[in-house]
Amino acid sequence: MSASILTVDDSPSLRMAIRIALTGAGYAVTEACDGLDGLSKSRTAKFDLIITDQNMPNMDGLSMIRELRSDPSQCGTPIIFLTTESEESMKQQAKAAGATGWLVKPFVPDQLIRVARKVLGR
C-alpha cells in the first residue's frame, strides 16, 4: 500500500504543486488548509508523513507540531517542516517542537520526493 501523506499549507498553488509531485511519485495525498484543519484531519486518519508550512491562518505550523507531539497517537509520525532560508531560527524551533526534518523553500519536486523517501524509507 502506498504511503499516505498529509500536506498542510494555506497557499492553494503550493498545495497543488506538492500534491502533483507526491502523487506522481506514488504517494496518497490529503490536503489541509491550516494548522487547525491539519490537526482535525490527522485525528480522523493515521498518516505516514505530515508536511507542514509555518505561516497559516487559525494555527501556524509550529503550534500544530506541538499539538501533534503531545498526542500519544502521533508518537513517531514523521513531520517535515517547510521553511525559507531566512528562517534559520524557525528551523531550530521546529526541531525543538518535534519536527523530524525540514525542507527549505523554494524546492523542486525532486527534492520534496527525496525528502519523503528519506523519511519514509519507501
Add this chain to the structure above:
Amino acid sequence: MSANDPAAAFLTEAGELLDGVEQALLDLDHRLDDRDLIDTVFRGLHTLKGSGAMFGFEQLASFTHHCETAFDRVRKQLTPASRDLVAVVLAAQDHMRTLLEDSSDDTVAAGAAILEQLRGVMDRASEVTERASPPQNGWHLNFWLPVEAMANGTNPLVLLDELRALGECRVTALTDRVPPLDELAATDWHIGWSVELRGDISRGDIDDVFIFVSDDMELHLQSLSGTDKPGAIEVENEPAAGGDQRVKAANDGGPTTGKTADTVRVPAERLDLLMDRVGELVIVQSRLSQLAQGGTGAATPTLHSISEDIERLAGELRDTMMVLRMVPVASLFGRFRRLVHDLARDTGKSIELVTEGETTEVDKTVIERLADPLIHLIRNSCDHGLEGAGEREAAGKPPTGQIKLSARQAGGEVIIDIRDDGRGIDLERVRAKAEAQELVAPGQTLSDHDTLQLIFHPGFSTAQQVTSLSGRGVGMDVVKRTMESLRGTIDVASVAGRGSTISLRIPLTLAIIDGLLIRVGTARYVIPLSAVEECIELSTDEDRRSEGRSLITLRDQLVPFMRLRELFASQTSPDLHQKIVIISTGAERVGLVVDQIIGSHQTVIKPMSPVHGDVTIFAGATILGDGSVALILDVAQLLSLGQQQEERLRAVA
C-alpha cells in the same frame, strides 16, 4: 496579475533575481576574487533554477543549471573566476530573460551556443586547478541518535538502510547505554550502532544520511583509507557544520526574501487606479467645500466642519499617494552599468561608471520614460566624449575614462547630470557643421552657450561617421523632445579637453502639475505653470494694432502670439482687458491671448480618451472643483504652432 497565479509571481521574482545576478556579475568583473559576489551569483542562479522548475519553466531551469554548476565550482574554489566567465554568464543571463518570455525551439537553440562557450571557458580554467580528492575506501562510524529521535519521527532502520545503499555494510548494535528495564521509557531511543562501510564514499554522502539529526546526535567517524592518519577519529559533538552547509547549499533560498512584512509588491496599474480614485475624491471634496461655503441655507456649521475635515484628509491622502508612486533612481541607474560595460568592450576603451544620489526618488512613470534619453546620452559620452587610453595618457589624464551619473532633488524637480571627463564638445566643429547645414550664417557671432545649443537641432550630428553606437537617427533633438514631453529641460555645458556635462531637470511627478487656470470665452483651460514665463496685458490699442500680424514687442523682441479665442472658435465677445500668457521652453517663446487669468491651480491630470487621441494641442484634462472639465494645453504643440505662424508671417513680410 491574479493573486493566486504562482507563475506570474515567479516572473516578477525572476526578473529581480536576474537583475541581482547581473549587478553582482558586473561587480565581479572588477573584483574577481570577491567571495560574497560569487556566492550572490550562485544563489541567484540556484534559486532561479529551483523556482523555475517548480513553476514549469523547464527550459529555463535546464539552461540555468549549467551556469549554476559553473559557479558552484567557482564557489568551491575548484575553478577560478575569470573575466571570460563573467562575460559568458552575462550573455547567459540575457538569454535567461529571453527564455522567461519565449521558450520556443529557436530560443532554446540559441542558448546552445552560449553553453558551448561556457564549456570552453570552464575547460580552460579547470586545467589550472583540480583539487585532488583522495579516493575513500570506506568509513568506520559509531553513532547514537538523540533520545527523542524516534518519538519525533526518525526511523533508525531507514537511516541504516540508507547507509547500506552507499556500499558494503556491516552493522553491529551498541547496547551498552540501554538503561535497566524499570528506567526504560517506551518512546526513548538508547541503542547505538557501529557500522563498517566499504566503498568510494565521500564524507558528504554520510552527512546526507544524518542530515536531519546531525545537530543533536553523537557521531564518531574514522576513515578506513590509508591516506588519513591511521586511527584518527573525528568526534562530532557539535553540530556537523559540513553536513549543514550542504543542506543549505542544496536548498538555498537565494537573496533573502525574509522580513516579509517590510515591503509589499503591488502591480503599477493598481497604483494608477488608486491615484485615479484619489483624484476623483479631491474633486468631490472640492465640490463639498463649495457647498459648505455656499450659504444657500443648506449649509450648517456641522456640514462646514465635516467639509473641512474631508478637505484635510483628501489632501493628506493625495500626498501619501504621490509618495507611493515614487521609486529610487537606483533602479534606472542599475541598468546603465551593463550598458557601459558593453560599450567599453565594443569601443576598446577603459570606462568607469560612477553613480551618485541613487536614493533620489522619482515618480515611476517618469523613471520609465527617462531610460531611453539616458541611454542615448551615455552612448554619446562613451562614443564621442571619452578618448581612448592612449589619447588620454597623452593629454595627461588617467587612462580610464569616467562617466558620472548623479541625481539630486531640488524642490519639485529632480536634476540628473551625466558628466564625462573626455575631450569635451568641439565648438569649432559644431560651428562648422552648423554653417554647412545653414543653421548659422557665416560670420554671425554666437556665444559658446548658444553654439552648444545647436546640437539639439534636428538632424545635427558632429560624428564624422555613423558608428554602431551612435548616429543611428536618434539625435539630441529626440532627447530634447522627450524631455519636453516630460515637462523637463535639458542643458549642456562643456570644457574643451576636460569633458562635458548634460543636465536634465524633470518634475518629480507627471500625475499632478501646477497649472495656471485661464478662461477663454466661457471655457476654462490649464497651462502647465512650468512653461509660463510671464503674463502681460494686451492693451486695446495694441490689440487693434496687432490685428492680422499677431506679433508683439516684448522688451525689444518680437514674440508671435495666438488668439486662443480664434483657435478654439469661441462664439462670445472678447473681454475688455485681454491678457497674454507668454509660454516658453528655453529659446522659443509664444504668447497666448486669453480672456481672463483665474489663478494657479494644482491639477490631477487625466489622460484624454483614445477617441481624442489625435487632438494633439491638449495634453489631458482635469476636473475642476465645480465638476466641470478643463482641458490642459500641450505647451510643446502650441510652441511649434507658434513657430509655424511666425515663419509664415516672416515670409509674408
